[in-house]
Amino acid sequence: MIVTITAFVAIAGLPLCGLWALPLTGVNVLERGRALAVAGAAGALALSVAMWLLSLAGIPWTRPLLLAIAVALAGAGWYAARGVLEWPRRWRPSWTTAAAGLFVAVSAYGVATVRSSSGDLQYFWGPKAIRFAAAQKVDAHFLGDPNYFRLHPDYPPLIPLIYAWSILVAGRFAWMAVLMITPVLLAASVAVIHGGSRWIAVLSAATLAHTFAVSYAAGGADVPLVFFEVLTLGALTFPRDSRSSTAIAAIGIAGAVFSKVEGTTFAIAVIIALIVARRDSRSVVSMIAPAAVLLGSWLLFAGHFGLIDGYAMAGRPMVAENIGRVLAAVVWAASYEIYWLPWIAPLVIIAAGDYRRAFLPLTVSVLTLAAIVYFYTHADDPAFWIASSAQRVLLTPLVALLVAAAAASGEGGRQGQAKTPAEAPVETTAAATR
């Protein structure tokens, strides 16, 4: 039990390693839940990048070294953020917060009683983390072993890096601890959407709690991916100032591409949406640069050791005759065993609201949905692939739709929301750092 608690605290405490992001991004102008979510993403990213760099430099991960890095990150972040950290004097929960909290609690129950455990956790994320921790590095020898080709050697390393961190802190892999991060990330994602609309935060909590359970997402990479995606889209859709939206989106996109192959598809969709929305090209480059560096370094590493597999999917020929079967199977998977309600509800809200505000997340939703169908049509027999993964990969267009509903609902208007990203209000530096 003590190992499980220690491992859980090691991961759930990562916002401490991301305090540095608060003054950098101007997130101090955001509500506290969302600022905590940004710190969590920044902390996970900073620690995983540090572990990745150590591995590339040939420096073995040890508990004292990683703890020293974590403490240094937390200390430096605390010092940098001391002017912007402000603890709440009194917490006054609203009905909507309580309702969202109820869904997080129900989800936590389902995860704790192992009713939504991801197969990917047992079959490759967990084994990779355990092997990496044992080798004290990202073990190219293990990933390149022909015996282990089914463990997807080229999948990006953020998830096994964070899990390996928990192993090195706690002493061994605590399966329940990594499962229990799912409700934490659910709460963080909902906190971000709360910045756009309280009611859509409730809808999102309900939708994600249900879809995480139905798609068996707990413990896999899809829940962190959804969190990074929500963070990105929230920053671009509910902006307080352009500086914070660029910095938060950069963290979110980097986290997404370093978590899962599908994170790259999401990043490309965001870039296209930003270009269509005529966003300032300099801010687009700033947003995408950290992700490009991380992904580039990973692909170079994977290419050097002959590990490329999943990223080569797009190069395979399309099986045109499968399009009908793929569409039917994807549409069926998208029902989430409740008659497509998770899609219908946000679409109704968008239709009834100001859909122009929802332009960017709606575009991302459509593009990522199209990409999912496109990739499935590259398999000779896509039936098993769709059955085993579609409900999880469909979470990306679904959360984009939820962010779009939050934007369209009109609640965000009183929070400085712009009609399109290009029209985002720009606060002064003084206002942004107050």
Place this chain on the structure above:
Amino acid sequence: MSGEEKPPAQPGSLAAPVVSSGTALLLLIALVVRFYSLGGPFLERPETIYDHVWPTRHPTVDAILAVRGARPFLPPGAEVTIIRPSILPEWEPTDFATAVGLLPEHRVVLPHSVARNGPDYVIAIGRPLSARALIFVHPRYRLIAGFRGGALYRKDEGA
């Protein structure tokens, strides 16, 4: 009345609360029904992370129990594979992946290697100590331990 002017109603201002609360209620019911339908016990600490993912027993539960049972008998660095006698000569990739994760100090090799030179050890998955789990007949291997979830076989030195 305070005399303050009310802000104009935003488009769809009622849609978000009504649709969100109605949908949330339906999803709550669906979620509770789903968790209930996956079966009890509802408050006990699970033995593996797949105890309740299906209403019936998930095959990976047996794989986890078999590997856990075999682990104390395996010396560090030993070459080992995992099979499910009930599906031989086929093998289940998820069983293999489970062994890879749970045996970090060992070299886990693909099951078809049993038919060739063969690894030092073979973990056979089956119902707890059932006769079927213990029946893995191969001239090179002999049973060294049976436990919940399966049995462990070692390559005979003289073979």
